[in-house]
Amino acid sequence: MLKRKEFILGAAAGLTLAAAATAGGVINWPGAHAEPQAVNRITPVPANGDSFTPPPGAPNSFATIFEQVAPAVVQIDVTVKVDQPQGGAFTIPGLPFQFVPPQGRGGQGDEPQTTQGAGSGFFISQDGFIVTNNHVVADATEIKVKMSDGRELPARLIGRDPGTDLAVIKVEGNDFKYVSFEETAQPRVGDWVIAIGNPFGLGGTATAGIVSAKARDIDPSGYNDYIQIDAAINRGNSGGPTFDIYGRVIGVNSAIYSPTGGSVGIGFAIPAETAKNVTTRLMQGQTIERGYVGVGIQDIPPGTVGALALPADTKGAYVGEVTPDGPAQRAGVQVGDIVVQVNGRNIDGSTELRRMVAATEAGQNVRFTVIRDGRRQEINIRAAKRPSDEELNVATGGDDPQKAPQGPAANTTVEGMKVAPVNAATRRQYNLPADIQGVVVTETVPGSKAAQLGIPTGVVILRANNQILSGPADLERAIAAARSAGRPGVLLLVRTPQGNRSVVLELPRN
Incomplete structure (x- = not known):
């Protein structure tokens, strides 16, 4: 766990003194029993002959x-x-x-x-x-x-x-x-x-x-x-x-x-x-002050390159969320875009993108080169001033879907997941916002690839291989298309209580 050392608080810190602990009252002192000389023991000799003078440097x-x-x-x-x-x-x-x-x-x-x-x-x-x-x-x-x-x-x-x-x-x-x-x-x-x-x-x-x-x-x-x-x-x-x-x-x-x-x-x-x-x-x-464009990004998940048939050396950041009416959305950035360059410079991942945007002053343009539907295109975004952390950390709303009350749902089993359309019934059942579209996972089959990924009940799959889903049939078609193209997996964009994330669901070989 990463811990920050902000305070030594309250009472005085306790000190533990190291001491020789004995069991049965016997202490074996070094040298009490002679050991045969080790033939292969390496004994470094100081170059200058002085055992207490450190080496050069x-x-x-x-x-x-x-x-x-x-x-x-x-x-x-x-x-x-x-x-x-x-x-x-x-x-x-x-x-x-x-x-x-x-x-x-x-x-x-x-x-x-x-x-x-x-x-x-x-x-x-x-x-x-x-x-x-x-x-x-x-x-x-x-x-x-x-x-x-x-x-x-x-x-x-x-x-x-x-x-x-x-x-x-x-x-x-x-x-x-x-x-x-x-x-x-x-x-x-x-x-x-x-x-x-x-x-x-x-x-x-x-x-x-x-x-x-x-x-x-x-x-x-x-x-x-x-x-x-x-x-x-x-x-x-x-x-x-x-x-x-x-x-x-x-x-x-x-x-x-x-x-x-x-x-x-x-x-x-x-x-x-x-x-x-x-x-x-x-x-x-x-x-x-730091620049802000209003996108939720992550490193390209393992398997994405194969799932989307991208060049093997593709590096960049995956856009999982776009803030409504934010600078990126107004400029045309879409969920599912893969940002591979910022201002003409290749980026390795989401951290580099985040820092380059932060270094942009409000009002300046920042140019994204993105891959969308297998093609590159450039998007110019007018950066805004980054809101405070308190403003950005506004709760997403809704309860943990894993704790949502269970009820009947019309389920379709797709690749080890039981999924249902997002409709009035599933919105109530899983406390989903009114503007969410896709399919909701109601159960995962033990031992399946979906279960191994840890996809929890109540998660909404928004896209499959960057195709918007309106129901289970769309998910089935996206998976069938990936199989027919010989791809090793399908890229899923899922909604979690912590925000949108992308994962690659491996497709078993037939």
Whole structure:
């Protein structure tokens, strides 16, 4: 599970000390029993004969780097309001249980509950501008900055960008030590890094490691190509810097991949190039705006190329939804289009398309090259300003179709699926909107390809091989046409509670 390290909240963190555990009271110390010498054991010999001098290319110590840059790194303490429902119990973000205040507190009419959180940040100017993560300060009602020399200063929010998870805060003053982003020299996989921050509220902590990978696409919004590092970062490190061995900021620590919630050596930092661009604009009082065309996209599903008889090297993004009266729909983009180029540049998938559209200013034209019905065509779209995440996250409406009450339906079995037309009866049965057309899956046959795909009851199949479906007969015809053409599968566009998705249903060979 991907976890963000926004807070160390509530009570102090517990420490577990490593100790020698014995069963039966016997400890086998190293060397207590002599082992025969291993003939094939490889014993590296230092080239310079000094066992404590690192090999060429490795730093003797990170101490000098830490001493130089630590004054620019700060601990950020925030006060956050916590919603308290009737009855008094409330959940503190980051803790897996509810907290119930002492008797007599937490009832109706009480003051809103607050909790304390902590993160990291670093000065990027002499006059007090500090970079951190958006998720550290987004809901804060009070922000305080604790410096390495012990000073504690109030801070105010200057600006934030949820899309890249970056924010800028400021303290008053004009004599702060600060660091700079490294934009020109790109770190390589294997290069040394040092992370400094405030894990678990401890403050002033340095960890070291290497760049493990680059251009990690773990961001749902798709605006960051993360640097992966193995220097330990934990809760409270969010917003802190990752330095190279010259003390230049190459990234902003933001997330970890962890099954436990603690560091397992897989951390992610926002690249300096992105952080520099966004934070500079925030410091200038600008609002981060991105282009928007109004399409729901995904990577081309496996099997689509064969199902649609496209060239084997086809890459791009599949259009699963088009926002009514949005820029894309007005320009002529249709559900089922496969976008293979943006502004004449080939794209590998949906992430690249999303970033290129986001980089387009409102009012500018963006040109899509799409494949539709096996033919290429170009569509010019006038981009609009991207709405806020809150506006885009409006609920799609309707209950989970898997929980819908069951009732009689006129079913037709097609390729391991029992399907029924979308009509007044199935709309009521599966709580479907009035404008949905297609066929609804009422059951899947165990062991069938449809069952293996995990197609749930209540899902509506909107299209088959990009042909609009008005009933089960249309689905049967689309599958028959794919078979007669010798195609290995049929591309289905399905409606789910999370939005439209495309999947390829394999066709068994006769």
